[in-house]
Amino acid sequence: MNIFSEIYGTYFRITAKLLEKELTDEKTVRDTVMREGFKDTLLFLPQKLIPGSESTGLFKRTEDGKLQRITKNAPVKLLTGLQKSWLKAKLADPRIRLFMYEDVISALNEKLGNNTPLYREEQFRYTDRFADSDDYHDEEYISHFRTALKAVKRRSIVYIDFISGHGNHMRGIFVLLKLEYSPKNDKFRAYCYLLRNGRIKSSGIINIGRITEITDTGRVFRTPVSIDDYFQSRKCSEPAVIRVTTERNGVERFMMEFAAYEKHTVRDTQTGEYTVELWYDEQDETEVLIRLLSFGPVIEIMGPAHLREQARQRIRKQYEYIKNSDMNSTLEES
Numbered sequence: 001m002n003i004f005s006e007i008y009g010t011y012f013r014i015t016a017k018l019l020e021k022e023l024t025d026e027k028t029v030r031d032t033v034m035r036e037g038f039k040d041t042l043l044f045l046p047q048k049l050i051p052g053s054e055s056t057g058l059f060k061r062t063e064d065g066k067l068q069r070i071t072k073n074a075p076v077k078l079l080t081g082l083q084k085s086w087l088k089a090k091l092a093d094p095r096i097r098l099f100m101y102e103d104v105i106s107a108l109n110e111k112l113g114n115n116t117p118l119y120r121e122e123q124f125r126y127t128d129r130f131a132d133s134d135d136y137h138d139e140e141y142i143s144h145f146r147t148a149l150k151a152v153k154r155r156s157i158v159y160i161d162f163i164s165g166h167g168n169h170m171r172g173i174f175v176l177l178k179l180e181y182s183p184k185n186d187k188f189r190a191y192c193y194l195l196r197n198g199r200i201k202s203s204g205i206i207n208i209g210r211i212t213e214i215t216d217t218g219r220v221f222r223t224p225v226s227i228d229d230y231f232q233s234r235k236c237s238e239p240a241v242i243r244v245t246t247e248r249n250g251v252e253r254f255m256m257e258f259a260a261y262e263k264h265t266v267r268d269t270q271t272g273e274y275t276v277e278l279w280y281d282e283q284d285e286t287e288v289l290i291r292l293l294s295f296g297p298v299i300e301i302m303g304p305a306h307l308r309e310q311a312r313q314r315i316r317k318q319y320e321y322i323k324n325s326d327m328n329s330t331l332e333e334s
Contacts, residue, residue, distance in 0.1 A: 010037060011045060016075040018049065019058065024067045026050055081115065089117040094136035095181075098145045098188075126186075133186035134209040144211045148190050151176045151214075155221050157195065161213035162206055174206075175221040177230055184287050191230060195221075203234055205283055231281065235262070239277040241302040242292065246272045250298035257291060275302070289314070 014036045018024055026046075033045050047054040051061045059067040079087070090096060091105055091112070100108075135141055151158045161171040174192045181188050188208040193200045200223070244254045251274055264277040280288045289310055292301060301308045 011041070014041075014045065015049065015058065016077070019069050019071060020074045022069055023062070024059070024069075025065070026067065029067065082118070084112050084115040085118040088112050088115050089119050092117055092121065098136065098142055099149075129183070130185050134188060134207075141209060144214050145179075145188060145208050147214045147216060148176055148208060148211075149179060151216060152179055152190070155225075157217045157219040157221050159213070159215045159217055160206060160211055162211045164210070165207075173217070175200075175225070177225060177227050179208075182287065184290055191227070193225065193230070200225075203230055205281075234281045234283065235279050236282045236285070238304045239264075239279045240288065240292070240304070240307055242276045242278055243300040243302055244274045244276060244295075245298055247298050250295065254295065254299065257295075 014033055017036070018029060018032055029049050030042065030046050033049075034042050037045060048056050049059060050067065051057075051059060057070065059069055062068050088109070091109055096105065147158070150156065155175060157173060157175055159171070160174050161169075164170050173195045175195060176190045176192045178191045179188055180191065190206045190208065192204055192206060194202045194204060242254075244251050251272075254274075254276070258276075258278060262279040266275045267273075268275070278288075285307070289307065292299060293311060293314060301311050
């Protein structure tokens, strides 16, 4: 069952936004589509909105060349009971407080009334997630996250004091490019550049939970930076080569799991199996390996050799752990 209809998708949201005003123009249509849509949306959506042979008829052209909506009123977004229950569940997620203040959350909960949450967090059991999740209830953590989020949006230069993954005390001046949530770690992290004398010195990743102090310097990094160039500079020198079988919808699940990664895929027409070359950030190698191992016998890590060896060692440790656990259980029963 789909909780949200396609009418709440990007294309419909753009159209509804343009229909909010009785009059608009072609430039506003194209600018809105470019700003709010996907990269390829500009290729076809404006033609559907601007009067012409491909138009859906939502706008008509006035004598002075403006675009006038054909509806009397702006679109109204209605929510079903199921959708309200879903939203009520999302508002109970502690991570929502990183993006919304308590008064806003309270106001939204009041509007949703007595709708029962669609699910509760305690109903989920995660089997492939690290236990040391970020503390989303900690006020200091929330403050650090919001400062980092503002820095990403404004491209502000910030001073950060933090503890590295090796336990070292680090500090420096950074420009933050992107915040990302890791489902496997249940942590937020920031992709950043370390600055020296106002110039980029190196790239890195800082976990928000490891930050002890973050301060906006009041300066903005004016040099154009590209997140694509950032990831290109950190990409592994040799891709992981994965054989993916068709068992248990393995191909579909694999492609969905690694949708955000750069890949080169070749299909064996006789067996239906795929060989995938997967590029990733070298610093994320452990997380990538854990995600690969979660597929079990559906996949095989063909290379590189060091990644295959790491997988072998992890599987052996798991086997030894299960074997010892079963032995201890048998001794206790006897």
